[in-house]
Amino acid sequence: MNKFTLILAFVLCGILGVSAQKSAIELFPKKTVEVNLTQSTLTVSDNEETPKFSLNGKNLTAKNIETGTQIDIYSILGAKVHSYVYKGVAETLNLSKGIYIIRAGKYMQKIIL
Numbered sequence: 001m002n003k004f005t006l007i008l009a010f011v012l013c014g015i016l017g018v019s020a021q022k023s024a025i026e027l028f029p030k031k032t033v034e035v036n037l038t039q040s041t042l043t044v045s046d047n048e049e050t051p052k053f054s055l056n057g058k059n060l061t062a063k064n065i066e067t068g069t070q071i072d073i074y075s076i077l078g079a080k081v082h083s084y085v086y087k088g089v090a091e092t093l094n095l096s097k098g099i100y101i102i103r104a105g106k107y108m109q110k111i112i113l
């Protein structure tokens with residue numbers, strides 16, 4: 001009796017398993033997607049309108065800044081250490097050596113003295 005039950009269970013599992021596989025195949029038909037890849041080059045050009053700051057000794061020069069723009073200089077800890085209105089000429093900075101953040105409107109740049 002036990003042998004018969006085991007064989008019957010095995011046969012039923014096989015039939016149900018094949019049936020389940022067929023229904024799964026019908027529920028989730030295979031679809032193919034064709035993908036065509038082409039080689040291209042991605043380049044990033046420097047935005048000429050972005051403000052740029054440079055140091056020459058203790059003189060801070062600026063490019064692409066409108067006259068009258070508020071310039072703020074912050075320490076790396078976030079404390080404002082210098083502030084001025086850009087007049088179109090270099091600004092002399094009397095700051096100790098270190099890393100500073102310059103802010104002109106929405107633009108920021110890191111400088112190292």
